[in-house]
Amino acid sequence: MASPEPLPDTVLEHRDRVRRFAAAIQSLPAAQQAMIIAARVDGLSYAAIAERHGTSPAAVEKTIARALKRIALAMGEHEASP
Numbered sequence: 001m002a003s004p005e006p007l008p009d010t011v012l013e014h015r016d017r018v019r020r021f022a023a024a025i026q027s028l029p030a031a032q033q034a035m036i037i038a039a040r041v042d043g044l045s046y047a048a049i050a051e052r053h054g055t056s057p058a059a060v061e062k063t064i065a066r067a068l069k070r071i072a073l074a075m076g077e078h079e080a081s082p
Contacts, residue, residue: 017075024074032067039064 006014025033035053038044039060046057046064053060 020075021071024071027074028067028070032063032070035060035063036067036071 025036028036031053035049038049038052039046044052046060049060050057
């Protein structure tokens with residue numbers, strides 16, 4: 001009977017990916033960190049984030065796009081997934 005637990009190599013790969021992701025987030029400028037967390041973790045709209053940061057929704061969208069690109073590059077990926 002096969003174990004439902006993931007293989008040790010898989011666990012190590014996932015831990016490494018989480019570590020790299022955390023490091024990528026921490027390497028972002030403070031405004032990019034705050035905006036991407038507000039959008040992706042807290043689920044706020046770009047309009048709500050813009051109001052919080054005193055900027056426009058378009059500026060928030062551009063800031064988040066730059067943050068996603070930096071995260072993807074830091075993690076060794078070619079493109080950030082939305």
